[in-house]
Amino acid sequence: xxxxxxxxxxxxxxxxxxxxxxxxxxxxxxxxxxxxxxxxxxxxxxxxxxxxxxxxxxxxxxxxxxxxxxxxxxxxxxxxxxxxxxxxxxxxxxxxxxxxxxxxxxxxxxxxxxxxxxxxxxxxxxxxxxxxxxxxxxxxxxxxxxxxxxxxxxxxxxxxxxxxxxxxxxxxxxxxxxxxxxxxxxxxxxxxxxxxxxxxxxxxxxxxxxxxxxxxxxxxxxxxxxxxxxxxxxxxxxxxxxxxxxxxxxxxxxxxxxxxxxxxxxxxxxxxxxxxxxxxxxxxxxxxxxxxxxxxxxxxxxxxxxxxxxxxxxxxxxxxxxxxxxxxxxxxxxxxxxxxxxxxxxxxxxxxxxxxxxxxxxxxxxxxxxxxxxxxxxxxxxxxxxxxxxxxxxxxxxxxxxxxxxxxxxxxxxxxxxxxxxxxxxxxx
Numbered sequence: 026x027x028x029x030x031x032x033x034x035x036x037x038x039x040x041x042x043x044x045x046x047x048x049x050x051x052x053x054x055x056x057x058x059x060x061x062x063x064x065x066x067x068x069x070x071x072x073x074x075x076x077x078x079x080x081x082x083x084x085x086x087x088x089x090x091x092x093x094x095x096x097x098x099x100x101x102x103x104x105x106x107x108x109x110x111x112x113x114x115x116x117x118x119x120x121x122x123x124x125x126x127x128x129x130x131x132x133x134x135x136x137x138x139x140x141x142x143x144x145x146x147x148x149x150x151x152x153x154x155x156x157x158x159x160x161x162x163x164x165x166x167x168x169x170x171x172x173x174x175x176x177x178x179x180x181x182x183x184x185x186x187x188x189x190x191x192x193x194x195x196x197x198x199x200x201x202x203x204x205x206x207x208x209x210x211x212x213x214x215x216x217x218x219x220x221x222x223x224x225x226x227x228x229x230x231x232x233x234x235x236x237x238x239x240x241x242x243x244x245x246x247x248x249x250x251x252x253x254x255x256x257x258x259x260x261x262x263x264x265x266x267x268x269x270x271x272x273x274x275x276x277x278x279x280x281x282x283x284x285x286x287x288x289x290x291x292x293x294x295x296x297x298x299x300x301x302x303x304x305x306x307x308x309x310x311x312x313x314x315x316x317x318x319x320x321x322x323x324x325x326x327x328x329x330x331x332x333x334x335x336x337x338x339x340x341x342x343x344x345x346x347x348x349x350x351x352x353x354x355x356x357x358x359x360x361x362x363x364x365x366x367x368x369x370x371x372x373x374x375x376x377x378x379x380x381x382x383x384x385x386x387x388x389x390x391x392x393x394x395x396x397x398x399x400x401x402x403x404x405x406x407x408x409x410x411x412x413x414x415x416x417x418x419x420x421x422x423x424x425x426x427x428x429x430x431x432x433x434x435x436x437x438x439x440x441x442x443x444x445x446x447x448x449x450x451x452x453x454x
Contacts, residue, residue, distance in 0.1 A: 078338045080145075081118045083138030085131060085157070087150035088263045088288060089123040095263065095288035096123070098307040098323050099149050106330035115338045126262075131156035139164040145337045147172055147330075150262060151233065161185050168337055172326070173233070175437035178346035186343065188329050189436035191350030191429050193240040194381050195322030197388045198358055199304045200244025201377050202320050202370055203282050206302055208249040209367035216281060218251035224275025225256045226268050226285040226292045230452050234258075234286045236428055236438035240388050241284055242447055247393075248373075254447045255280060263288035269295045274450070276301055283317075293318045302365065309359035319366050320374075321359040328355050348429040348436035352382040389426035394444040401426070406439040 084103060088096040100121075107117045120143060122134040131153045138146045139160065145168040148157045154171035161169040161182055170186045171177045177185035207221040223245060227234045242254045255278060257271040269291035272283050276299045283296040283303045290313040296303035297317035303310070305321035329347060336343035349355040358378070361371055380386035391401055404426060405418040420427050420434060427433065428440050443449070 077114045077116055079116045079118070080334055080338045081120060081141070081143045082334060083135070083141075083143035083146035084119060084121045085125055085134045085138070085146065085148045085153060086121060086123050087126055087153065092263060092265075092288050093290050093310070093313065094305075094307040096149065099326060102326035102330055105327040106334065109327065109331050110334060110338075113335065115335060117334060125153065126150075127152040128156055132159050135160040135169065136163075139167045143167065145170065145333060147333075148174070152262070158182075158185065168333070168343075170333060173437070175435060178435065186333070186345050186347070187436055188333075188344075188347040189429060189438070190324045190326075190329070190355045191348055192322065192324050192356055193236050193388055193428050193438065193440070194350045195324075195356045195358060196237045196240040197244035197381070198374060198377050199284065199320060199322045200241035200246075201248055201373060202361070202366065203241070203284065203302070203304050204245030204247065204249035204252055205367040205370050205373060206319060206365075207245065207252055207282060210281070211249070211251070220279065220281060221249055221252045222278075222280045222282075223252060223254040224272065224278070224280030224283045225254055226271045226275070226283065226287050227256050227258045228262045228287050229260065230258050230449065232438045232441040235442070236440035237286050238284075238447065239394075239440060239442070239444055242444075243388065243390075243393055244377075246446065252446075255450055256447060257450045258452065259287060261287075265289040265291045268292050272296060273299070278450075290314070305359075311360065311362050315362070316365065319362045319370075323357060323359065325355055325357050328353065344431075346431050346436050348431040350381070350429075351378055352384075387425040389428055389440065391421060391424055391426055394442075394446075396442055396444055398445065401442060404442070406434045407441075 086096045086099060090097040090100040103119050110117050120138055120141060125131045125134050135146055135157050147170045148154060149172050151173050154174040154176050157169055157171055161184055165184055168184050170188060173189050174187050178187040203223060210216045211218050211221060225238045227238060238256055245252045255275055257275050259267040259271050261267055268287045268289050272292040272295035275283060281301050283292050283301060285292040285306055290310050293303045293305055293310040293314035297314035302319060303314055303317040304319050307323045308321060310318040310321055333343050358374060402421060404420045406420040426440060428438055429436050
């Protein structure tokens with residue numbers, strides 16, 4: 026009897042002990058109180074990642090990635106930006122429309138993207154912006170961005186933006202690379218000083234292209250004083266055949282090195298076919314022309330995409346006009362073709378890029394060029410159509426033409442001077 030009583034007392038004690046342990050465990054693991062909704066969530070320990078944000082983003086392209094140049098460069102940036110944003114808890118779904126140049130098809134593409142739920146829509150080429158702007162007012166909750174354009178930042182809409190990075194800095198460096206090659210050819214007796222002629226395939230004869238080829242020429246002349254340049258316009262941003270024909274015409278006129286402001290690799294392949302050298306734009310073109318193409322320059326749009334998309338994801342405003350350059354890592358050089366580059370080129374590239382980034386080298390130093398033999402001391406910035414003058418439009422101060430001078434002027438290029446040493450073979454506005 027006593028044994029049964031003792032066993033019963035021990036069993037009751039164990040039950041009470043287990044109940045006490047259970048109550049203590051429940052107190053320790055109790056979810057945090059989230060307020061009057063009745064929902065419960067784990068307590069914030071400070072180590073949990075924030076909830077991911079999902080953003081649908083549109084991109085309207087003038088071409089497609091098969092050009093291996095302009096549009097290809099943007100597609101690469103969508104991929105790298107997506108990776109960077111994912112690290113910060115922002116998941117991007119890109120919706121891309123291809124081969125849309127201007128006009129109604131561009132407007133339809135922007136409208137479709139907005140209706141499809143895109144929170145921000147980028148248009149990647151000049152010529153698309155007017156159509157984009159016809160749609161933007163109807164979707165005030167969507168942000169519209171005209172890349173390499175100029176009208177959005179100064180309109181009366183709160184949801185439109187422009188961005189155009191300082192590609193003239195990269196053009197200058199590419200010109201230095203070209204000039205070093207030409208000077209090496211002179212020093213080796215392969216050409217005479219007066220035969221150091223660059224041929225430049227240009228899309229159109231307005232400020233964006235003029236700014237680029239002028240910066241390129243000034244870079245080349247900084248290391249090869251005898252260099253001259255001939256420019257052939259094709260009247261198109263992207264036409265592989267016209268670009269090849271223009272490159273051939275320039276070579277036929279004695280050009281021994283070809284460069285370009287056009288979207289395809291055909292100037293590079295034409296240069297290789299003719300045994301002359303080449304520097305490219307938007308993408309590494311060495312694979313297309315390994316015996317001709319020395320280097321390219323390009324805008325890396327990754328950081329801008331990350332900046333703008335992050336702002337949209339967080340419900341914040343972002344700049345109406347934007348322009349960064351080498352100092353921020355948003356204008357870059359592609360790999361150098363060491364097999365054909367002049368000796369010392371890699372070191373020179375590093376030196377010049379460092380000087381530009383620090384502001385020690387001014388691409389458009391007004392002491393380095395003339396127009397009709399005269400120095401240029403004043404210039405009023407206008408847009409590509411010639412009808413926009415900022416309130417304070419003077420672009421020259423402290424001995425420098427200030428290109429893409431945001432926020433003082435605008436991101437889109439306005440350098441349209443025809444400097445000495447460059448011959449235009451045609452006009453194609």
